[in-house]
Amino acid sequence: MLFDKVHWTYIILTFVCTILLLAAGYYIKKKEHKNIFLGFFAWGTFLIHISTLWVDFFINNPVVIQRHSSILITVYFCNLCMFALLFCSMFKNKEGRLFKHFATFVAWGGTIGSLITTFYPDFYMDYPTIDWGTMKSMMSHTFMLIGCLYLFVGKYIKLRVSNLISFFYGLVAVLIIGLALDGILKYTGKKYGLHVTDESPMYIYKGPIPDVKWLTGPVIALFMMVLIFIIASIYEAFLPKEERWYNKIKAFVKTCKEKREAKKLKVLAQNNETLYENKVEEEVNQNQE
Numbered sequence: 001m002l003f004d005k006v007h008w009t010y011i012i013l014t015f016v017c018t019i020l021l022l023a024a025g026y027y028i029k030k031k032e033h034k035n036i037f038l039g040f041f042a043w044g045t046f047l048i049h050i051s052t053l054w055v056d057f058f059i060n061n062p063v064v065i066q067r068h069s070s071i072l073i074t075v076y077f078c079n080l081c082m083f084a085l086l087f088c089s090m091f092k093n094k095e096g097r098l099f100k101h102f103a104t105f106v107a108w109g110g111t112i113g114s115l116i117t118t119f120y121p122d123f124y125m126d127y128p129t130i131d132w133g134t135m136k137s138m139m140s141h142t143f144m145l146i147g148c149l150y151l152f153v154g155k156y157i158k159l160r161v162s163n164l165i166s167f168f169y170g171l172v173a174v175l176i177i178g179l180a181l182d183g184i185l186k187y188t189g190k191k192y193g194l195h196v197t198d199e200s201p202m203y204i205y206k207g208p209i210p211d212v213k214w215l216t217g218p219v220i221a222l223f224m225m226v227l228i229f230i231i232a233s234i235y236e237a238f239l240p241k242e243e244r245w246y247n248k249i250k251a252f253v254k255t256c257k258e259k260r261e262a263k264k265l266k267v268l269a270q271n272n273e274t275l276y277e278n279k280v281e282e283e284v285n286q287n288q289e
Contacts, residue, residue, distance in 0.1 A: 001128050007121065014118050014142045021146050022153050034154045035089070041147030042089035045082050048140040055132050075181060075201050077217070078117060080174065081110040082140065085147050094156060103151050104163045105170030110148030112224050114141045122208060161232040161245035164225060171221050178202030178217065 001007070025037050050071055074080040084106045091099045123137045151157055181201035200206040203217035236244045242251070 002120070002125055004128070006128075006130065007124065010121070010124075010138050011118055014138075014145065017142060018146050018149065022149055025150050026153050028154070034156075035094070038147060038150055038154060038156070039089040041143050041150065042085045045140050045143040045147055046086045048136050048143060049079070049082050052133050052136050073181060074177070075185075075199060077109070077174065077202055078113040078141065078144070080177065080202070081106060081113050081148070082144055085110055085144060088151070089147075100157055101166040101169060103157050104166035107148045107151040107157060108163060108167050108224070108228055109170060109174075110144050112227065114145035114148065117141045118145070120208075159232055159235050161229060161236060162248075163232060164228055167225065167228060171225075174202055174221075175204070175218075178204045 025034075028034050028037055053071065071079065074083055084102070088099075088103050088106045091102075093099060094103075117137075118141065121138070124134055127134065152159055157163075178201040182204065185201065199208075200217075203220065205216065207213065207215040207217070207220070209215055233245070241247055
């Protein structure tokens with residue numbers, strides 16, 4: 001049940017653990033130690049996430065393992081972010097452009113996804129029991145929240161409005177993955193009778209709340225982008241003026257204008273030089289005649 005004792009305990013423990021661990025992680029200075037901290041929560045998220053497969057296989061009944069197939073094929077956005085956080089922690093070059101774009105998407109996607117799940121844990125609402133499936137879902141989302149926020153706290157990436165560009169690229173990839181999974185699941189369901197989930201992959205066609213039909217994945221993604229813009233804009237308001245997004249745009253436009261003017265002057269100078277050379281050549285020809 002939403003906001004019962006168990007749910008409130010989950011919310012409180014999530015925020016207490018997140019704040020304390022991120023506060024401790026903030027004081028880590030060496031890069032290799034930061035990578036270990038990030039890797040611990042990335043691997044922890046992944047292993048806790050898939051642990052229910054082992055529990056059901058070894059303790060319960062191997063036959064029911066099929067009901068957990070969605071864990072391995074990332075039907076849900078949070079599942080995808082859990083795998084993405086793991087890959088993010090394994091990047092060797094964490095200073096490159098590819099990592100920055102990828103980590104920015106993971107940081108925002110995993111953080112917002114974890115917070116949504118913390119306050120709206122559909123896995124607990126559908127089955128309000130404290131079994132390992134519920135516990136692992138709570139723990140894995142908390143681990144992911146800490147790991148994704150540490151990408152900011154550990155200074156792997158900077159919180160900026162420009163993060164929207166990387167996040168948009170990531171959403172396009174999510175859409176492609178969701179459409180591909182939808183096609184695969186429909187094909188395997190029709191050909192082999194394999195039923196993995198009733199949910200739409202990445203909530204593309206059907207949202208997480210049955211009574212709110214318009215709240216699909218693309219709509220949620222739009223809300224996420226608006227939220228990122230608001231949070232990043234508030235953060236940038238405390239930065240020096242030259243680092244704020246609108247001043248950067250002004251500076252970019254000014255630079256483009258200056259380059260255009262410089263190009264015009266260069267062309268004009270070349271034309272004048274050509275005219276001068278032609279005039280000199282004409283005078284030489286006249287003198288020779």
